[in-house]
Amino acid sequence: MARALIQLGGTTMGSSLLYVQAAQRLGLQPINLSADPTRYDHFAAKGAETIRVDTDDLDALIRECSRLRATYDIAGITSAADAFYATASKLCRHFDLPGPDPEAIEQCLDKYTQRQLLAAAGVPMPAYRLAANAADVEDSAAEIGLPVIVKPAVGSGSVGVRLCRTADELAEHTTYLLGGKHIWRSSPRMLVEEFAQGPYYCVQIMGNEVIGIAAADFGPPPHFVFREDIFPAPLTDEEHRRIVDVSLSCLPALGLGWGPTCIELRWTKRGPVVIEVNPRLAGAPDPQIVQLAYGVDLITEHIKLATGAGWNLRRRHSHTVATRNLLPDRDGILDWIDGDTRAAAVPGVAEVKLYIEPKTPIVRKGDYRDCIGYVIAASPTLEQSKAILRHAVDLIDWSITPFEDR
Incomplete structure (x- = not known):
């Protein structure tokens, strides 16, 4: 009987296809359960x-x-999406x-509950309030002080997240x-948060081990x-230690520690403060970045854990990876986009990915869906990787005709 990995839902732009490919390399039959299979026609x-x-x-x-158990030996069940x-x-x-603790995952996905649990454990974070209506938002912003960030209490990919600098x-x-206009995944509840200012960092964790920042x-x-x-990230030893300490303190506070966790922080005047804890693996291209930098395939190792096998998080090499998301500067119809083949041929470029084709309407939403592609460069040094990335990105160009001009 063939062994299968079941993947629930997924994202067409994210890591779902990478899970399919990793499962096959491990000798597993990938099976995707979806409410809309047409979104995953490319999986077939x-x-x-x-x-x-x-x-x-x-x-x-x-x-x-x-x-399915009548046909397959189900080795594991997972998902690449929040x-x-x-x-x-x-x-x-x-x-x-x-698998992870379902209760821990659910309470972590509710950003307000997550904030409460982290606060109770003494984890540093921005000031925050929960709001259910416009009056609550206004009062919360007055208590915290502008500027504030307003976001849905449940959601991902920066959908519905905005920095509000004025009352208007x-x-x-x-x-x-x-x-x-916003599609709520649960009852409308919003977080109003202090705008923590400073450099942004994302910490990749497997189990209780920090893989990288x-x-x-x-x-x-x-x-x-x-x-x-x-x-x-280019960090001093002290900065690295403090970010690791704060990140690991989130795990017991939230009941996490099985499998992957992705923690977002900012380095503020008072040091690292936690912006968000995601109780799953970061989306593409983060897994590819870690593999290029350290030779650790986090998706494969996650599948191994989910199917009861032992994982191996040992670094095989140490490179620096630089990535640029391609972001349009206007709404309209994409007339053309080219240069991706030339960019991919640049020595040191590991991957060039385009999500769109000519004649595609572009309507920026202010979240992850605005990305029309990315370029990844890798080399032994930071400066070399940044130079390779700049050169490759400069080779890619596109033209967008604004809607009103047509």
Whole structure:
């Protein structure tokens, strides 16, 4: 009987396909359960099976997995997406498979509950308030003091997250969130947070071991769209130690410590403060970055853990990786985009990925969906990697005709 890895849902731009490919390398048959299999048509070309099932219905998922057990030895169940990771962990528990604590995942995915648990453990973080309506948002911002960040209490990918520097911006974003344009995954609840200012870092953890720390920056405010990553981050020994200590203190506070965790921080005047703890592996291209830098394939090692095998997190080499997300500067119709082949041919460029094709409408949303592609460069040194990246990115160009000009 063939052994299978079941993946719940996923993201078309993220790591889901990487999980499919890693599962196959491990001799597993990848099976994707999705409410909309048409989103994963490209999985079939890779030899994966995709089955339609209501991913919000735990009983339906249990029935489908039980049916699959007649044909496959289900070795593990996981997900590459926030929205499905808690459900995947419940399926693991039901079928007695390795997985994280479902309750820990669920409470971590609620950003307000996460903040409360971290605060109780003394983890440094920005001031925050919970808001359910416009009056709550206004009062919370007055207590904390502008500028503030307003975000949905449940969500990912910076969707619905905005820096509000004035009372008008605060009112505008609150109206957006509550006016029917934002799609809520749960009842409308918002976090109003102090804007922690300083360099941004992302900590990759497997189990209780810090694998590495990335430095990143964002596109222009008021949104938080990732623009560039450096891995590993150029830190002093003392900065590295303090970030590691704060990051590891989050795990027992939230009941985490099984499998991957991704922690976002900023280095402020009072040192590292935790912005968010994600109880899963960071999305693409972060796993590729870690593999290029250290030779550690986090997706493969996660699958090994999820299927009851031992993992190996030993570094095989040490390179510096620089990444640039390609971000459009306007809305409109993409007339053309080229240079990706030339960029990929630059020595030291590890990957060039484009998500869009000519004639695609572009409507920026101020979140991860704004990214139209990325370039990854790797070399033995930071300066060399940054130079390679600049050269490669300069070779890529595109033209967007604004909608009103057509």
